[in-house]
Amino acid sequence: MTDATALPLRLPRPRLPARRTMLKALHWGIVPFFIWFMFADPDVLRRMGRGWFQLHSINGLIFVTLALIWTGDHLRRGLASRPGPKLPPWARRVHPILHKTLIWGLFLVALTGFGLGATSAVLLRAGGFLPIAPPLDLPQAHAMVSFVHVYQFYALAGIVALHATFHIWRHVHLRDNALRIMVPRLLHRFL
Secondary structure (H helix, E strand, O other): OOHHHOOOOOOOOOOOOOHHHHHHHHHHHHHHHHHHHHHOOHHHHHHHOHHHHHHHHHHHHHHHHHHHHHHHHHHHHOOOOOOOOOOOHHHHHHHHHHHHHHHHHHHHHHHHHHHHHHHOOOOOEEOOOEEOOOOOOOHHHHHHHHHHHHHHHHHHHHHHHHHHHHHHHHHHHHOOOHHHHHOOHHHHHHO
């Protein structure tokens, strides 16, 4: 057999997880980082030592990466879920608004984090190695972006609490198994 007649080598295509599986991993993967940022104060961490602040920076990089993946998936394919059939009309209207607010809220928190790097006087590095943005040394803008970033994050935390309450209400009051859709299968026996 000559080279011209040889069959081309075909490698198997890697099989990616289903979209819902990926979103479950994103959903539950972002939760510990969200909790970290709810309680971690950068000024206190700096005083605790370089290692703690480095951990904070690495957590920020992972958090932003997950948020951007989620936003990218939403831009490409839209929401992964539809309102359940047992939801009353008002809840059918709230469902997509609540989920889109969470996705875009995560993106905006990442964006203002970039703004912190851009307005800083020094080059900030996410995770200690990835430059966030070129430092423009704009102290007033930095103070304003910092203020917006913090309060935006805590407003997002309120939306997260509302989101969790909404799905717990669905699961308990409507008995539509809303929580089974997003919790790992290992926890289904407790629901």
